Amino acid sequence: MFKVLKNSKRSAARLGILDTAHGKIKTPFFMPVATQGTVKHITAEEMRGMGAQILLSNTYHLMLRPGESYVKKMGGLHKFMDWNGPILTDSGGFQIFSLAKGRNRKGESLVKIKKDGVEFKSFVDGRKYFMTPESSLKVQIDLGVDIAVCLDECAPSRSGREYMEKSINLTTEWARRAKRHHEKHKGKKPLLFCVIQGGLDKELRLKSLRDLIEVGFSASGQRRTQRGGLASPRSSLTGGWDGYNIGGLAVGETNKEMYETLDFLVPEIPEDKTRYLMGVGYPENIFEAVKRGVDMFDCVIPTREGRHGRLFLWKNKKEFLNSKQKADSFYKTVTITNAKIASDKAPINKDSKFAPLRNLSRAYLHYLFKIKEPLGARLASLNNLEFYIDMMERIRYSIQRGEF
RNA sequence: GGGUCGAUACUCAAGCGGUCAACGAGGGCAGACUGUAAAUCUGCUGGCAUUAGCCUACGUAGGUUCAAGUCCUACUCGGCCCA
Numbered sequence: 001m002f003k004v005l006k007n008s009k010r011s012a013a014r015l016g017i018l019d020t021a022h023g024k025i026k027t028p029f030f031m032p033v034a035t036q037g038t039v040k041h042i043t044a045e046e047m048r049g050m051g052a053q054i055l056l057s058n059t060y061h062l063m064l065r066p067g068e069s070y071v072k073k074m075g076g077l078h079k080f081m082d083w084n085g086p087i088l089t090d091s092g093g094f095q096i097f098s099l100a101k102g103r104n105r106k107g108e109s110l111v112k113i114k115k116d117g118v119e120f121k122s123f124v125d126g127r128k129y130f131m132t133p134e135s136s137l138k139v140q141i142d143l144g145v146d147i148a149v150c151l152d153e154c155a156p157s158r159s160g161r162e163y164m165e166k167s168i169n170l171t172t173e174w175a176r177r178a179k180r181h182h183e184k185h186k187g188k189k190p191l192l193f194c195v196i197q198g199g200l201d202k203e204l205r206l207k208s209l210r211d212l213i214e215v216g217f218s219a220s221g222q223r224r225t226q227r228g229g230l231a232s233p234r235s236s237l238t239g240g241w242d243g244y245n246i247g248g249l250a251v252g253e254t255n256k257e258m259y260e261t262l263d264f265l266v267p268e269i270p271e272d273k274t275r276y277l278m279g280v281g282y283p284e285n286i287f288e289a290v291k292r293g294v295d296m297f298d299c300v301i302p303t304r305e306g307r308h309g310r311l312f313l314w315k316n317k318k319e320f321l322n323s324k325q326k327a328d329s330f331y332k333t334v335t336i337t338n339a340k341i342a343s344d345k346a347p348i349n350k351d352s353k354f355a356p357l358r359n360l361s362r363a364y365l366h367y368l369f370k371i372k373e374p375l376g377a378r379l380a381s382l383n384n385l386e387f388y389i390d391m392m393e394r395i396r397y398s399i400q401r402g403e404f
Numbered sequence: 405g406g407g408u409c410g411a412u413a414c415u416c417a418a419g420c421g422g423u424c425a426a427c428g429a430g431g432g433c434a435g436a437c438u439g440u441a442a443a444u445c446u447g448c449u450g451g452c453a454u455u456a457g458c459c460u461a462c463g464u465a466g467g468u469u470c471a472a473g474u475c476c477u478a479c480u481c482g483g484c485c486c487a
Contacts (some may be wrong), residue, residue: 035440056439064441094439110441123441154439195439250438258438278439285438300440307443308436339433377443 001191002027002243002274008399011323012266012293015399018243018274020054020086020146020191022078027274028290028399030392031056031088031298032385036065037081040303041378042385044083050353050386051393054085054146056298059139060092063129064122068142076144088147088298091136092118093171093195093247094279097154099123113153115170133174134181137192145190149245150178152195157253159199168197168208175212179219179241191242193276196265199248200257205265209244213270216240243274246294250280259288266293283312283391284327290395290404291323297392302384307377309337309369312387317351321394323404331387334362336380341366349383357383 006015016027032039032047035058039047047055057077062068074080077087096118099110112119117132133151140148151174155167175194182192194212198204217240246265249258262277269275276296277289286297302312311334319330334341344362352358356379368376398404 031439033440040440040443058440061440088439090439095441097439099441149439152439245439247439276439281438297439299438300442301438304437304440304442304444308445310437335435337434372443374443 002272004272006399008323008404009402011291011404013290013323013395013399013404014271014293014295015396016274016295018295021188022084022086022146023053025053025086026396027295028392028395029053029296030286030388031296032388033298033300033303034081034083035300036061037071037077039381039385040307041374041381042303044081046382047083047385048085050382051389052085052385055083055087057087057089057143057145058092058095059089059136059143060095060120060131062089062143063092063131063139064124068139072142072144078144086146087143088193089140089143089145089149090278091140091149091151091195092120092131093149093152093154095120097156097251113170117151117174133177137178137181137185141185141189144188147243148182148190148192150175150192150194152197152245152247154195154248154251155197155199157199157248157251157257161201161204164197164199164201164204168204168211171195171197172208172211172215176215176219179215183219193243193245193274194241195245195247195278196269197248200253200261202261202264205261206268209265209268212244213240240270241273243276243296244269245276245278247278249277250285255285255288258285259292262289262292262294269293282328283331283388286391287321287327287330287395290399299388302388303381305333306380306382306384309376309380310335310384311348311380312384313349314351314387314390320401321391321398321404323398331391336362336365336376337369338366348379349386352383352386354382354386357386 001019002016004014004016008014018025018027031054032052034055037057039055062071071077071080078084096111096113110121110123117130120129120131122129131151136151137148152171153167155164179192182189194216196205196208196212198208249261266275274295275293277294279299280286280289280297281299282301313332313334315330315332321330341362346362347358348360348362348365349357365376365379395404
């Protein structure tokens with residue numbers, strides 16, 4: 001359940017509360033990525049400590065290893081990883097996209113998309129899996145997550161209109177089936193989010209959204225009885241989807257194209273539902289998207305780039321964010337592996353609330369990377385996650401103050 | 405003392421007369437990374453010019469050859485074997 005608390009007067013940004021089985025989340029927010037049930041190198045305890053509100057995990061990966069029935073046996077994903085806050089799982093839709101590019105040793109694609117679902121070949125042991133909209137949701141329910149996402153096809157943004165149209169129709173059909181399965185499910189169930197696709201094509205994006213809105217209400221024969229109908233998706237309705245994901249962005253197109261897509265798409269998404277821009281992004285991407293009315297984000301950047309030696313840092317710890325400023329003006333990055341850092345005695349991050357980041361020098365962190373000591377990757381990840389969490393907190397504060 | 409094998413760029417290591425500034429790996433330097441098959445991937449790595457090209461290099465010194473890291477001789481150093 002989602003409630004908007006405040007709409008900005010300066011931009012489309014808004015402040016809200018998303019209520020889940022494991023607690024309330026202040027929007028807009030960022031989900032640290034714990035694909036395989038762990039934020040790489042970081043404990044759940046530390047995630048709590050830095051103020052993370054929710055984590056993102058992945059249906060496909062957990063299904064392959066360690067397996068959802070195992071996780072269920074271990075008391076559910078929350079207990080297993082010692083995280084008692086909300087968890088959202090991605091459906092496996094992105095893996096259809098990312099694994100489709102890969103081949104096994106025999107040159108076979110690891111993924112085959114069919115009408116009823118997706119045939120996966122496990123990269124772990126080569127075993128075949130057939131994932132359907134229903135089975136993906138069932139896995140997510142078994143994992144015990146708070147927010148589930150419908151299985152979708154994340155087509156490359158330049159797929160060509162014909163392919164893209166077929167693809168969004170497939171995603172819509174899968175959404176219908178997921179929704180029906182969700183409604184039939186007895187007992188505790190997660191919130192259910194659908195995924196808007198359509199690449200950069202305005203018509204297809206809006207068609208995808210309209211069809212999904214419709215499906216959200218009609219999957220099990222419900223009728224949208226309230227006034228407004230499809231022409232007025234802003235009307236507040238009960239039922240339907242708990243949130244709308246914007247998929248298929250940041251998959252190769254330019255930032256400009258992504259922002260333009262948000263410009264025409266976000267205003268059409270029902271305003272009483274969360275809008276989740278999947279997989280995004282760099283701080284400036286998030287900044288721009290919040291301005292356009294997006295509420296949720298996730299991205300591997302802080303952890304992955306951290307592991308690869310890049311630190312995200314505030315330019316000015318005291319500065320307030322402001323929607324009029326340049327989107328990348330508030331932060332900088334330091335490539336800790338660069339040779340010049342070897343003599344940099346400055347603390348890794350003097351403003352951090354983590355003592356090791358305040359006390360250890362950049363030179364030392366540089367050295368840890370040089371000797372490939374995992375502690376280096378861990379400290380950098382910690383730093384970057386703290387930056388992202390802090391950035392969202394500041395954005396919320398700025399919206400509250402009327403400056404965003 | 406005799407025999408034998410070796411000595412290649414920062415390191416290890418290919419190379420067996422021309423296509424060798426020299427395979428490959430490590431190291432070094434730089435870059436990429438956006439719903440994580442990602443502690444991964446890419447490029448560069450003798451000098452100067454950086455398009456072309458020129459110079460210096462394969463233990464040292466000579467030699468053979470149109471041409472040598474590659475063949476010959478001596479020397480230096482090292483491994484192994486015999487005394």
